[in-house]
Amino acid sequence: MIKFHGDAADGLGIVEPGTDRLTAANATSFKDDVLGLIEAGTSRLVIDLSKVDFVDSSGIGALVGLLKRIGHRGEIVVSGLSDNVSQMFRITRMDRVFSSYDTAEAALRALRENA
Amino acid sequence: MPLTMTDPILVPPLKVVVADDDALQRAHASALLRKLGYDPYEAEDGAAALDLVRQLGARILLCDLNMPGLDGHELARSVREDKTDHYVHIIMVTSQSQSAERERALEAGVDDFMAKPLDRASLTARIRSADRLLRHEMLLAERNRVLAEAKEQIEADLRAAANAQRRMLPAPEARVGDCSFHSAFMPSNILSGDMFAYYQVAPGYIGFYAIDVAGHGVHASLLSVALGHLLTAEYFRRRAFDDTGAPNPAALVATLNERFFRQDSTEYFTMFCGILEQKSGRLHYCQAGAPSPVAIGPTGVTRQIGDGGFPVALLDMATFENRCDQLDSGETLVVYSDGATEAESLTGEAFGEARFRGVLEEAATRPGTIPGKMVEALTRWRNGRTLQDDLTILVCERTQQNDQVSR
Known part of the structure; x- marks a missing residue:
């Protein structure tokens, strides 16, 4: 379901959830798919939410689950947050947990510069 | 308890109704069925056959096409209209000249055909095939019953848990x-x-x-x-x-x-x-x-x-x-x-x-x-x-x- 752009050489990549809603219905499979990428060597990830217009509490749980798993060995940032998703991030303070960028490209640049 | 396809179901022989207005044909078919281990019940016309199928819960109906009153088509249609929870396998006996009737019969709900005169080999093959299908259906029905029972139990437990939650x-x-x-x-x-x-x-x-x-x-x-x-x-x-x-x-x-x-x-x-x-x-x-x-x-x-x-x-x-x-x-x-x-x-x-x-x-x-x-x-x-x-x-x-x- 997820879409991945990147290559294993530098461990950088962009993930799109491939759905317009990240909810209890698909959060677990989303998390498992991305965990597969992390295990395959992608340690610095942009999760591009530009096509996602709704994230519920299970979706937030999945994003934080990924962050917990990657720990200090890598980094997860988000991009393209819609107003609705931004609001969810603000109310749950996830805006303090995930660095957020307007576009996936900007997020990728920032990850490269941080390296 | 999960059931698999290989689990034997202990059921008595399936009941078979033989419908034919010709007493000789009836006796012949019944004799063949008895040799196959079935317990046949005879009906001399369509209406009597329908009563027997309903009363006995028969699973196989062997019927002639031409009968006074309800003919084979009407009998098949009436059996199909009964909304029972089990399937009745219908085999129609026709003469060679009636092969054109078969399409109509299929539409009426007949499953299989046999030509007159009935011979033992072909009756055996057809009854065994019907028996396989019906036992398979019974297995599925049993499995369904077990699942429905399990579901009911789970839901009853969930409702009890929900009541306990509400009381908190x-x-x-x-x-x-x-x-x-x-x-x-x-x-x-x-x-x-x-x-x-x-x-x-x-x-x-x-x-x-x-x-x-x-x-x-x-x-x-x-x-x-x-x-x-x-x-x-x-x-x-x-x-x-x-x-x-x-x-x-x-x-x-x-x-x-x-x-x-x-x-x-x-x-x-x-x-x-x-x-x-x-x-x-x-x-x-x-x-x-x-x-x-x-x-x-x-x-x-x-x-x-x-x-x-x-x-x-x-x-x-x-x-x-x-x-x-x-x-x-x-x-x-x-x-x-x-x-x-x-x-x-x-x-x-x-x-x-x-x-x-x-x-x-x-x-x-x-x-x-x-x-x-x-x-x-x-x-x-x-x-x-x-x-x-x-x-x-x-x-x-x-x-x-x-x-x-x-x-």
């Missing part, structure tokens, strides 16, 4: 100090991941909370019930006040965060935890990932309380803040779970905060009606379909001095 909740309407509480609690599917309570926690202080465990269903309800048992008035008293006796709801939330956080799990919950000082109307609260409650004045003006906070048990580094607001006499605080604002219409549109506030504004003069009105509005919004997520509406009405409780 405070009364839907209650008065504590100078506040009237009104509430609605609707699980999306039998059990709920929500929990709430309110109580006098210390002289002059009312404590209350609403919790929403991420996700819903059995898994979420196990945590919500555990939290419901833990969060007693006594627990509030010990955890939500500092050493000087001042309200400190964030301390209670931080304790819960420490207790329920697990590195290897993503199970967490959102919470709104409030302590209301009776004399002053000062509201001390900690908002932990829950939607911002709404305060309404008697004139219908609404305002939002709080702007967010970390959820509980999601991150070990999370910090929790105490905030203060004022709930004056005549004002009402509405705490709710996101099952309200996130409820979707048939077209996938969320109910949203604007509509939520609209309902509150309309009911402002009668806060006691808010939970019921909100459930009504959401049910309309969902076109009567059940909610996708658990719903809690907790209304705390600070009644005016000497005022009656609104209903």
